[in-house]
Structures are given as structure tokens and as C-alpha cells.
Amino acid sequence: MRMVIFGLTVTSSWGNGHATLWRGLIRAMAGLGWSITFFERNTPYYAGTRDLDQLDGGSIVLYPDWQDIQHVAEQAMNVADVVIVTSYCPDAVSASRLAHQACRGLKVFYDLDTPVTLARIEQGEPPAYFGPEGLRDFDLVLSYTGGTAIDALKSMLGARRVMPLYGHVDPERHRPAPPRPEFAGDLSYLGTYAADRQAGVERLLVSPAARLPDRRFIIGGAQYPQEFPWSDNIFFVRHLPPADHPAFFSSSRLTLNVTREAMAERGWCPSGRLFEAAACGAAMVSDTWPGLEAFFRPGEEIVVANSTDDVVAALDLSDAELDAIRRRARERVLDEHTSARRAKEFDRILSDALHGSTLGEPWKEAV
Structure with a gap:
């Protein structure tokens, strides 16, 4: 064919x-x-x-x-x-x-x-x-x-x-990898800059970083403007090729998903980053949108966060709790979303x- x-x-x-x-x-x-x-x-x-x-x-x-x-x-x-x-x-x-x-x-x-x-x-x-x-x-x-x-x-x-x-996600390309020091952090976010995602990024990453100055936050992506509200504990990695994604996802305690406004309003539009991060064994925190529960079970396979307080609470989860979330998410993706x-x-x-x-x-x- x-x-x-x-x-x-x-x-x-x-x-x-x-x-x-x-x-x-x-x-x-x-x-x-x-x-x-x-x-x-x-x-x-x-x-x-x-x-x-x-x-x-x-x-x-x-x-x-x-x-x-x-x-x-x-x-x-x-x-x-x-x-x-x-x-x-x-x-x-x-x-x-x-x-x-x-x-x-x-x-x-x-x-x-x-x-x-x-x-x-x-x-x-x-x-x-x-x-x-x-x-x-x-x-x-x-x-x-x-x-x-x-x-x-x-x-x-x-x-x-x-x-x-x-x-x-292709699990032969996205799978757990040894962590790398330059990608290490408490919360990571991988995504191209988008104006209609900026409010979510500020609420779910920039504000938690301001509240937790001793924690390390890392952003990877492209097209970020100079006026982005960087702080001393937010580190930037310019566009990452797919070959580096597994190490990026594997190097932080939690990785963040922020959904574009039009996608969140319609729902039923899971970002490919969710599947990639889960396949790499990352513990994920995401804003919510209609249909999310059909792809990942909130609280069991993914942490749902709609406010700065939610992200701060997620960062306070124990290593054992995050390990359970990342394990279940990876199993779900390998079963249903390859x-x-x-x-x-x-x-x-x-x-x-x-x-x-x-x-x-x-x-x-x-x-």
C-alpha cells in the first residue's frame, strides 16, 4: 500500500x-x-x-x-x-x-x-x-x-x-535515560513559547519559582522573548532536539504540561509532550481540560494543577508518591498510546x- x-x-x-x-x-x-x-x-x-x-x-x-x-x-x-x-x-x-x-x-x-x-x-x-x-x-x-x-x-x-x-509516542525514541546535570531541577517544562500559554506558564512555573527560591526550575524550548519573566532559579535550555528529550524528562522530579488556550477550551486534545514524558518515566503535573481523564487518571497517573498552590503542593509530594505516579503513567502509555x-x-x-x-x-x- x-x-x-x-x-x-x-x-x-x-x-x-x-x-x-x-x-x-x-x-x-x-x-x-x-x-x-x-x-x-x-x-x-x-x-x-x-x-x-x-x-x-x-x-x-x-x-x-x-x-x-x-x-x-x-x-x-x-x-x-x-x-x-x-x-x-x-x-x-x-x-x-x-x-x-x-x-x-x-x-x-x-x-x-x-x-x-x-x-x-x-x-x-x-x-x-x-x-x-x-x-x-x-x-x-x-x-x-x-x-x-x-x-x-x-x-x-x-x-x-x-x-x-x-x-x-515512539518508546524506542522516548524512554528513561540517565539524568544530566544541566537538565536537573525540581520542576521542568518543555515547550515552544506561545502567547496563549504564557499565563499558564507564569501561574504554574514562574510563580512557584518565586515562592520557592531554593528550588530549581528549568525551561527548554524555542522562541522565548527577552521580556520573559526570568528569575535566578529559572534556568533556560534553548531548543532541544528529540534525542535530548529523554534526558530532559528524566532529570527532574516533576515535569509540567501547559495546554494552549484553544486546546484547553475544546478538550480531548492531549499534547504529545504528555505521552513523551510518561514514556520517559517522568512524573507529570498538568493543567486540566475536558477529556484528560480518558488518557491519564488524575491523582494516580498524573497530578492536576490549576493554581500556584497546586504546583507547590505537588513539589511537596514524597519521592515514593512521585515514583508511583510515574510508574503508572508509563504503563498506561506503553499499553495505549504508542x-x-x-x-x-x-x-x-x-x-x-x-x-x-x-x-x-x-x-x-x-x-
Whole structure:
């Protein structure tokens, strides 16, 4: 079976959550017999921060602009069983329209940013990765977000068949690692700067750091502005490649997840960082959002914190309590949220759609 993907990036994990997800999923899908080609526009931003040259389980086509690659893309679509276009693909509209003309197989749109997509439409600013036709011409739409977002994609964008395909982690890439002194801390946070996450970061990390000056806090990520409210006990590690994530997660007593505003409001949109941290054996503390309990049991597999007081209380948990939380979280992720598990769901969804079957709900089978 041949799959062609037109996405944002798979070669650079800098400032985006797409690349790591695709790497794990493509590797697992290849193990199920899929032949996969990923088309990526060679933008200067990602070219300068590339951390992958060869795709495990697939091939990469880097191109300078759409006109240069259109003929090659059309040839690939002609023989593909499945063509996938994703959110934030810089040539999503052109790739979608060509797929509807050239692909004789299944035409799929995968929105990896559903809450952002829906929020922008509600604000009257439709994303550039859709044309005026929305999603009505796709055979299948996949959404990184479940819950009410599924119906919203139908009502707002005309999608006919929508299924959730949640995040996941490749446990061969994310697993417990020896701690490293430069990443050591009482509370760590790994994430690209986002304005709509800043209030949460200040409430759940900056304020606890001010209250606990003898504790060590560490932030890893990219695009943080100079005016960020740093303090003497908050340490910064500029963007970390995926290879360093396990050591980062394994070096602190607790690691923090802060959900972007649109994701928190919609719910049912687990950050890939949650699965990665749990697979690395980290004890996690997170803000709450609708559907969280379907992925991790609060108080048993994850600590829920919505205030500075909650984080301070979490930092006071004993080593034995945190060890129990991290052990249960890792067991949950290895059972339900690996790339291999998600690839099987993906394969089943595609098989059902290709054969015209009524699409089932894989998530109901997964919990």
C-alpha cells in the first residue's frame, strides 16, 4: 500500500509538534507494510534547524516551491492508495486540489491543529490551508482532537467522515535515560513559547519559582522573548532536539504540561509532550481540560494543577508518591498510546474507508 503525505515538516522538530509525531507514525506504518513518501517544502526556517536527514520507514521529497514539484507530486498521487494533506502544510490548497484530480485512491485531510483551526474560523480568519470549499471534497478527515471538535469540523468545514487520531509516542525514541546535570531541577517544562500559554506558564512555573527560591526550575524550548519573566532559579535550555528529550524528562522530579488556550477550551486534545514524558518515566503535573481523564487518571497517573498552590503542593509530594505516579503513567502509555498502537488504529481506519465500510470508533476500543 502506497501513501503520500503533504505536510508541514518531518525533517525539523524546531518550533512544531508535527515532525516527531510523523516520524513515529511513519516508522510504525512501514512495519505494517505501507510505502510512504513525505513531501516537504524546503523552507529556510526548517532547513536551518533540521535534525533529521533520513526518514526511518519512508522517503522524503524536499522541494523549493510548488511549481517545481507539481509534476512529481501528480505522478506520486496517480499511483498512491492514500494521499494525505495536513494542516499548516504551506501548499495544502494546491496539494488538495491536485489530489482531487489525480488520486484514484483515498483522499485524506489530517488536521493536527484542530482547536486552532476552529478558533480561527470562529474569529472570521480561516486558515490558509483550506480553500473556500473547506473539507467537503475529502473522503476522510482525521483530527488530532476528539470530542465536540468532530462535529465542528463537519458543520464548519463540510467534512463528511471524521475520525480522531490522537497523539502518540515512539518508546524506542522516548524512554528513561540517565539524568544530566544541566537538565536537573525540581520542576521542568518543555515547550515552544506561545502567547496563549504564557499565563499558564507564569501561574504554574514562574510563580512557584518565586515562592520557592531554593528550588530549581528549568525551561527548554524555542522562541522565548527577552521580556520573559526570568528569575535566578529559572534556568533556560534553548531548543532541544528529540534525542535530548529523554534526558530532559528524566532529570527532574516533576515535569509540567501547559495546554494552549484553544486546546484547553475544546478538550480531548492531549499534547504529545504528555505521552513523551510518561514514556520517559517522568512524573507529570498538568493543567486540566475536558477529556484528560480518558488518557491519564488524575491523582494516580498524573497530578492536576490549576493554581500556584497546586504546583507547590505537588513539589511537596514524597519521592515514593512521585515514583508511583510515574510508574503508572508509563504503563498506561506503553499499553495505549504508542506509535505502534496508533498506527494499527490508523491502518484500520484507512482500510475501512478504502473498502467502503462504516467507520468504527477506534478510541472506544482503546479505553
